[in-house]
Amino acid sequence: MSSKVRVRFAPSPTGGLHLGGVRTVLYNYLFAKHHGGEFVLRIEDTDQTRYVEGAEQYIYDCLSWCGLEPDESPLKGGPHAPYRQSERKASYYQYAKQLVDAGHAYYAFDTPEELEAMRANLKTEANPTPQYDAKVRMQMRNSEALGMAEAQKLIDTGTPYVVRIKMPQNEQVVFTDMIRGEVHFDTNLVDDKVLLKADGMPTYHLAVVVDDYLMGITHAFRGEEWLPSAPVHILLWKNLGWGDKMPEWAHLPLILKPDGHGKLSKRDGERLGFPVFAMNWKDPKTGELTQGFRERGFLPEAFINILAMLGWNAGTEQEIFSMDELIEKFSISRVHKGGAKFDYEKAKWYNHQYIQRKTDAELVQLAKPYITANGVDADDTYLEKVVGLIKERCTLLPDFWEQGHFFFKTPEITELAAIKDKWNEQKKTFFESWIAVLDAVTDWTHEALEASFNEVMAANGLKKGDVLLPLRIMLVGGKYGPGVFQIAEMIGKEELSNRLNNTTALL
RNA sequence: GCCGCGUUGGUCAAUCGGCUAAGACGCCUCCCUUUCACGGAGGAAUGACGGGUUCGACUCCCGUACGUGGUACCA
Numbered sequence: 265m266s267s268k269v270r271v272r273f274a275p276s277p278t279g280g281l282h283l284g285g286v287r288t289v290l291y292n293y294l295f296a297k298h299h300g301g302e303f304v305l306r307i308e309d310t311d312q313t314r315y316v317e318g319a320e321q322y323i324y325d326c327l328s329w330c331g332l333e334p335d336e337s338p339l340k341g342g343p344h345a346p347y348r349q350s351e352r353k354a355s356y357y358q359y360a361k362q363l364v365d366a367g368h369a370y371y372a373f374d375t376p377e378e379l380e381a382m383r384a385n386l387k388t389e390a391n392p393t394p395q396y397d398a399k400v401r402m403q404m405r406n407s408e409a410l411g412m413a414e415a416q417k418l419i420d421t422g423t424p425y426v427v428r429i430k431m432p433q434n435e436q437v438v439f440t441d442m443i444r445g446e447v448h449f450d451t452n453l454v455d456d457k458v459l460l461k462a463d464g465m466p467t468y469h470l471a472v473v474v475d476d477y478l479m480g481i482t483h484a485f486r487g488e489e490w491l492p493s494a495p496v497h498i499l500l501w502k503n504l505g506w507g508d509k510m511p512e513w514a515h516l517p518l519i520l521k522p523d524g525h526g527k528l529s530k531r532d533g534e535r536l537g538f539p540v541f542a543m544n545w546k547d548p549k550t551g552e553l554t555q556g557f558r559e560r561g562f563l564p565e566a567f568i569n570i571l572a573m574l575g576w577n578a579g580t581e582q583e584i585f586s587m588d589e590l591i592e593k594f595s596i597s598r599v600h601k602g603g604a605k606f607d608y609e610k611a612k613w614y615n616h617q618y619i620q621r622k623t624d625a626e627l628v629q630l631a632k633p634y635i636t637a638n639g640v641d642a643d644d645t646y647l648e649k650v651v652g653l654i655k656e657r658c659t660l661l662p663d664f665w666e667q668g669h670f671f672f673k674t675p676e677i678t679e680l681a682a683i684k685d686k687w688n689e690q691k692k693t694f695f696e697s698w699i700a701v702l703d704a705v706t707d708w709t710h711e712a713l714e715a716s717f718n719e720v721m722a723a724n725g726l727k728k729g730d731v732l733l734p735l736r737i738m739l740v741g742g743k744y745g746p747g748v749f750q751i752a753e754m755i756g757k758e759e760l761s762n763r764l765n766n767t768t769a770l771l
Numbered sequence: 772g773c774c775g776c777g778u779u780g781g782u783c784a785a786u787c788g789g790c791u792a793a794g795a796c797g798c799c800u801c802c803c804u805u806u807c808a809c810g811g812a813g814g815a816a817u818g819a820c821g822g823g824u825u826c827g828a829c830u831c832c833c834g835u836a837c838g839u840g841g842u843a844c845c846a
Contacts, residue, residue, distance in 0.1 A: 266811050276846045311845055376844075390772055393842050426844050444776070453774055453842095461844040492775055515776080518839070522782075525838070532795040573795090581794050600777095600784085603839065607782045610796040620809085656809045667808085715843095729805050735793065736806055744807040 269301025270482050274308045277319035280545030281326045284519040287571040292485050293332045294594035305334035307348045312463045317548045326542040333771040360427040368503040371415045371425045372406035395455035427460035437495040442514035442596045449495040457496050465677040475502040518603040538608040561661030567620040570611045575600045596755040616659045627651040631664035640701045653746040654741040675741030683734040687771045694724040699761045710749035738767040
């Protein structure tokens with residue numbers, strides 16, 4: 265590892281950014297920063313049929329929210345621009361040609377219908393998905409079967425063609441994965457993947473190799489789903505003559521559904537009630553909106569911490585890591601091999617932890633949007649007190665409203681039943697008496713209010729157990745929230761007596 | 772089907788041949804609090820299976836099972 269570390273995240277801008285994608289970015293980023301290297305963002309938009317309006321900007325926004333800023337990107341530019349593969353289109357053909365000339369690839373003219381026919385004809389129970397490989401190569405319409413002269417004629421007459429890799433026979437492709445160690449593939453079982461499409465765009469297979477080479481990528485991290493195509497990429501690196509420049513590979517474990525089986529998908533989140541995307545994503549075609557972690561009320565630091573621990577750990581008992589600590593402690597050798605099921609409960613625990621670690625002033629800024637969204641315009645001093653009183657009850661940002669609304673608006677009494685059965689004249693008299701002496705409370709503090717309350721309570725022959733819950737229901741509406749006298753202090757005398765009067769009237 | 776990869780409590784996981792197998796989330800009990808939460812103290816719960824190797828295997832090897840990924844002119 266003599267040269268400077270350079271890694272890349274290369275998403276395809278086709279929709280919402282999945283938490284697994286963010287984790288891939290994160291591990292890339294942590295590895296690069298740990299080694300003082302660079303992190304580049306490259307947009308893999310080689311499939312023009314899958315172009316989605318706004319998806320690229322969305323990726324920038326997600327990375328920015330997460331604090332994972334690329335050193336080079338289509339937006340930021342850099343020494344290897346352009347960083348969008350669609351804009352690099354012209355550069356791929358020459359490498360495909362180079363491979364054909366060297367006998368490592370060939371032209372193929374098979375139409376989609378012909379490919380379909382081949383697969384249908386060869387399909388058997390023992391072989392449900394026939395591949396385009398050495399076994400059928402000579403029966404298809406390509407420069408191997410037809411000869412180069414014939415192929416050239418077809419090309420000259422404008423016949424659409426693709427370039428396919430010519431998988432060698434009876435070879436073993438072996439490489440060392442940073443996470444999994446040595447991985448072996450038998451070339452007889454790998455198919456002749458398309459490298460260059462009929463529209464002149466490269467497929468992922470060609471593009472990733474060419475661009476990683478051109479951009480000087482030293483370490484390539486990607487999801488485990490790419491492992492089966494690794495032999496194609498490795499052969500490409502060798503056959504293009506770049507074998508000594510090939511990056512080290514690391515195939516990251518998958519993030520799986522919490523229940524059942526398989527990769528975690530957007531649908532699982534909808535089904536189980538948690539976000540899967542980093543931020544809200546609205547599909548411009550269907551108009552469908554999918555909620556993200558950010559809009560659900562997660563803090564980016566928490567989100568990052570959650571993802572970091574999903575497949576990696578420091579080997580210590582530490583659970584909470586800042587980005588700087590992650591950068592310092594991250595090492596690929598401590599990344600797990602096996603997939604991890606996503607646990608939303610633990611994710612919420614992390615967010616709660618991060619909320620508790622914020623100062624009240626910081627929390628005011630974070631909570632404010634959720635307060636104002638409910639038509640409340642409170643000043644920061646008041647908000648800061650509220651936030652301090654309720655924060656330990658808040659797991660997600662919207663909880664600041666759920667847990668604190670009664671500090672701003674007269675609550676609806678939803679749990680009147682909890683006091684109605686035991687309500688009596690004695691209690692009624694007590695509350696009326698307390699309201700009457702409120703004016704005498706000159707020192708408007710929760711201590712003074714409590715003292716006054718206790719005094720009147722004793723005078724009426726009542727105990728705390730008799731009247732504390734009723735008081736809470738009157739002030740809050742339900743059986744939750746911080747100390748009742750704290751609330752009474754905050755809302756002030758007028759509002760306090762109003763709430764007491766209003767509720768007793770209902771009993 | 773074939774190929775790759777994986778497999779420690781319900782979940783995330785430590786362990787890199789000596790284990791009475793950490794810790795966290797969640798769950799349960801109790802304490803604190805006459806609310807909810809926080810906090811505190813406890814508790815239940817784990818090495819897929821079968822063979823080896825070894826004085827000794829959760830750790831190494833081989834099978835089997837199971838899971839998962841791939842098998843597109845998508846990434």
